[in-house]
Each structure stands twice: as structure tokens, then as C-alpha cells.
Amino acid sequence: MLSSTSPRPVTAPALPAPRGPLSSAVLAALRGISAAPHAAEIPPGAVGQADPYGEDLQLALYCCYELHYRGFAGVSDDLEWDPGLLGLRRQLEQVFLAALGADVAGGTDVAAEIGALLVEPVDAAGVSHHLRHAGQLWQLREYVVQRSLYHLKEADPQAWVIPRLSGPAKVALVSVEHDEYGSGNPDRMHARLFADMMTELGLCAEYGAYLDAAQATALAEVNFMSLCGLHRRLRGGLIGQLVTAELTSSPASDRLVRAMRRLGCGPRAIEFYAEHIEADAVHEQLIRHGVIAPLLAAEPELARDVVFGIQASTLLADRFADLLLSRWAQGRTTLRNPLPELSHRR
Amino acid sequence: MPPDMPTEPIRRRIALTDDGPILVHGPIEVVLTDGKTMISDRAVTALCTCLRSSRYPICDTSHRRRVRNVTARGSGSGMDRGGRGC
Ligand code: FES
Numbered sequence: 120m121l122s123s124t125s126p127r128p129v130t131a132p133a134l135p136a137p138r139g140p141l142s143s144a145v146l147a148a149l150r151g152i153s154a155a156p157h158a159a160e161i162p163p164g165a166v167g168q169a170d171p172y173g174e175d176l177q178l179a180l181y182c183c184y185e186l187h188y189r190g191f192a193g194v195s196d197d198l199e200w201d202p203g204l205l206g207l208r209r210q211l212e213q214v215f216l217a218a219l220g221a222d223v224a225g226g227t228d229v230a231a232e233i234g235a236l237l238v239e240p241v242d243a244a245g246v247s248h249h250l251r252h253a254g255q256l257w258q259l260r261e262y263v264v265q266r267s268l269y270h271l272k273e274a275d276p277q278a279w280v281i282p283r284l285s286g287p288a289k290v291a292l293v294s295v296e297h298d299e300y301g302s303g304n305p306d307r308m309h310a311r312l313f314a315d316m317m318t319e320l321g322l323c324a325e326y327g328a329y330l331d332a333a334q335a336t337a338l339a340e341v342n343f344m345s346l347c348g349l350h351r352r353l354r355g356g357l358i359g360q361l362v363t364a365e366l367t368s369s370p371a372s373d374r375l376v377r378a379m380r381r382l383g384c385g386p387r388a389i390e391f392y393a394e395h396i397e398a399d400a401v402h403e404q405l406i407r408h409g410v411i412a413p414l415l416a417a418e419p420e421l422a423r424d425v426v427f428g429i430q431a432s433t434l435l436a437d438r439f440a441d442l443l444l445s446r447w448a449q450g451r452t453t454l455r456n457p458l459p460e461l462s463h464r465r
Numbered sequence: 466m467p468p469d470m471p472t473e474p475i476r477r478r479i480a481l482t483d484d485g486p487i488l489v490h491g492p493i494e495v496v497l498t499d500g501k502t503m504i505s506d507r508a509v510t511a512l513c514t515c516l517r518s519s520r521y522p523i524c525d526t527s528h529r530r531r532v533r534n535v536t537a538r539g540s541g542s543g544m545d546r547g548g549r550g551c
């Protein structure tokens with residue numbers, strides 16, 4: 120099906136501002152100021168001493184990964200496979216992975232992990248619960264800004280895993296991805312619905328526009344998907360990440376729809392989450408029965424990685440929720456760059 | 466198609482699940498009890514069997530077991546647990 124609207128021009132995002140020595144080194148290389156950083160050129164100890172979840176490391180990693188998606192304006196496409204950048208990326212990944220490995224419980228019981236995701240805690244205190252009952256419009260807009268780094272490339276990180284699967288698991292994963300990409304209709308692509316929501320909320324819907332505004336905790340969630348997507352070895356982790364997202368999305372999307380109705384948002388804003396209530400109720404079933412079951416039957420040794428993917432993405436989502444809820448409780452912004460005031464419309 | 470070629474009927478696949486909806490493959494038309502028709506063009510539609518969905522006849526995962534006081538356990542934290550549009 121063809122889009123009813125004319126295609127938008129494809130623009131690569133602008134480079135962000137650095138947040139420390141690691142992101143400075145990566146950005147200097149991307150700007151062509153320095154040759155791509157070789158491990159030896161990073162200040163000694165900078166990688167090892169970096170906070171694995173911190174602003175500097177997560178931004179550096181995000182920029183390395185972005186070369187594999189859309190790149191950056193004015194940055195040579197050749198740098199995607201630059202050995203210096205790839206070498207640094209590997210070091211950053213190892214720090215990030217080691218921290219995640221140390222911070223989750225681990226295990227191999229995929230059924231127990233999934234079972235825990237399938238019960239609905241009625242008294243939970245998450246971002247969507249807060250937004251539903253007491254959220255204010257500025258908080259909803261901040262949430263959308265932070266999440267835009269993922270949703271404007273929604274389903275892209277998971278697409279990396281397709282060639283690493285085979286048989287029924289591959290087929291079921293592709294049906295989910297096909298739905299994420301609008302089932303043949305560009306106007307129904309989930310990334311497009313997210314962009315429409317941003318526009319309706321008075322935000323800039325350009326890909327990567329809010330990279331400078333996003334916190335490391337938001338970038339870390341996207342980085343985890345890119346990490347697992349780009350490494351075949353971590354394909355089980357990617358599936359764990361995907362199952363976590365798909366299984367928990369429907370009820371949370373329902374709360375966000377209610378939040379937006381309460382705040383008086385229009386239908387074009389609400390559609391993204393409304394679509395996800397129904398779509399992810401289906402995706403849950405396809406991932407559980409169509410992907411996980413045949414994948415583990417064919418490659419039972421992946422159970423540990425699937426569990427890791429579930430636990431790590433849950434940990435990162437909780438860190439993100441903690442940040443938002445604690446800042447909002449103090450009436451503070453969660454963004455690194457505050458948004459301009461919403462001009463009064465209507 | 467040659468006229469003598471036997472034609473296989475086109476069968477819709479309907480999959481039952483043990484804990485929730487019925488999964489119907491292909492675009493569908495559902496006739497509701499009031500005679501109105503609802504269409505779904507999804508590749509797979511999850512039809513609610515528990516009657517609890519706020520979007521009945523479409524499943525919205527309201528069939529899930531609801532629990533109070535979730536105890537901290539590995540992944541099942543009380544937060545959003547990764548979800549919100551995927
Ligand atoms: S079967 Fe899922 S909400 Fe009823």
C-alpha cells in the first residue's frame with residue numbers, strides 16, 4: 120500500500136554535545152577532527168573508570184551505534200566500519216555488559232520470567248501509572264521526548280536479529296516486525312504514529328532531534344537493544360528484550376491512553392498508544408508461542424541469554440522509571456535541555 | 466487456472482491460547498451482538514474470550530491475573546517493566 124501523504128525528506132540527525140572524555144573522543148572522530156580513536160588514545164583508565172550507566176559512556180555508545188542506523192549529518196558513512204571506532208565500541212560494550220551481568224539475578228528459567236511478566240500488579244507505581252492518575256502535560260511531553268530516541272526507530276534494533284533466526288521463530292518474528300512497520304501501510308508504521316503524536320504534542324518529530332535532551336537512562340535502553348541486535352552471540356538477549364517489551368506494553372499503553380484522554384490530548388496524539396493496546400496483545404502471543412517456544416526447542420542453550428535479556432531490559436526500564444518519578448516528585452525536569460514552553464493553542 | 470484443477474479451500478487459521486484470546490489469522494469482520502460489524506485488517510487479530518476486555522471483542526490483555534503487593538522478584542518489579550508501546 121502506498122502512503123497517502125508525500126514522503127518526508129530523509130535527514131540525518133545533528134551530532135550531540137559531548138558529555139565527558141569518551142563521548143568527546145567519539146564525537147571528535149565523527150567530526151573528522153581526530154583520526155578515529157584507537158584504544159590507546161583514550162585517556163588512560165577512562166573506559167574502566169566510566170560509570171557503565173552514566174551519561175558519557177551511554178552517549179558514546181549511542182553515537183557508535185547510530186552509525187549503523189541513519190548516521191549523523193556531515194559524518195562520513197565510511198566511519199560505520201572504522202576499526203578504531205569499532206574497537207572503542209567493543210570496550211564500551213564490555214563495560215556495559217559486565218555491569219548488567221553483575222546487576223541481574225541470571226538463571227535459565229524462561230517460563231518463570233515470562234510468568235512474572237504476565238501477572239498485572241494492580242498497585243504498581245510506574246511511569247504509566249503516575250501519568251494515568253496524576254500526570255501533567257509537561258511530564259507526558261518529557262516522557263515522549265525521552266522515549267523518542269527509541270520509538271522513532273521502533274522495531275529497527277530488533278530487525279537485526281532476523282537473519283540470526285531460522286524456521287518458525289523467524290517467521291513469527293517477521294510477522295511482528297511487519298506489523299510494527301505498518302503491515303504495508305507507511306502511514307501506520309509505529310515510528311510514524313509516534314512522530315504524529317510528537318507533532319500533536321507540539322514537539323519536534325525529526326529523528327534524533329532530542330538526543331541532547333535525553334538522559335543516559337533513556338539512551339541505555341536503546342543501547343541495550345542495539346547491542347543485542349548487532350551481536351549474533353546476543354540473539355537470545357535480543358529476544359528476551361523483545362518479549363519483555365511486548366508482554367508489558369498493552370496494559371501500560373492502556374494507562375497512557377487514559378492519561379492522554381484525561382489531559383485532553385487529541386486523537387492523533389492518542390493513536391500511538393491506542394494502537395499498541397491491541398497490537399501488543401497480539402505480539403505477546405506471537406512472541407511467546409511463535410518465537411520463544413520454537414527458538415528454545417531448537418537452541419535450548421539460549422535460555423540463559425533470554426533470561427538475561429528479560430532481566431537486563433527490566434532493570435534498565437526500572438532505572439528510567441526511577442529517574443522520571445523521583446525528578447517529577449520534586450517538580451523538576453527530567454530533560455538535559457528543558458523544552459520550550461508549549462505555546463497556547465486553540 | 467485449468468478448469469479441472471481441484472481447488473483447495475482457503476482456510477483461515479484460528480489458534481486457541483491456553484490463557485487468553487483466540488488468534489484469528491487474516492483480515493476479519495466480526496458481527497457483534499447488536500448486529501453491528503467490526504473489521505480488523507491485522508495479519509492476526511486477538512479476539513477476547515474472557516469478556517473482560519475494555520475493547521471487546523478485541524483482547525486488551527485484561528485476561529491477565531491481577532495481583533496485589535507484588536513481592537520483589539528478579540524481574541517482576543512494580544514498575545512499568547519495559548512496557549509502553551513496542
Ligand atoms: S482474552 Fe484477553 S482481554 Fe479477554
Ligand SMILES: [Fe+2]
Pocket residue numbers: 299365398399402550551
Ligand atoms: Fe509490538
Ligand SMILES: [Fe+2]
Pocket residue numbers: 273299309395398550551
Ligand atoms: Fe510497536
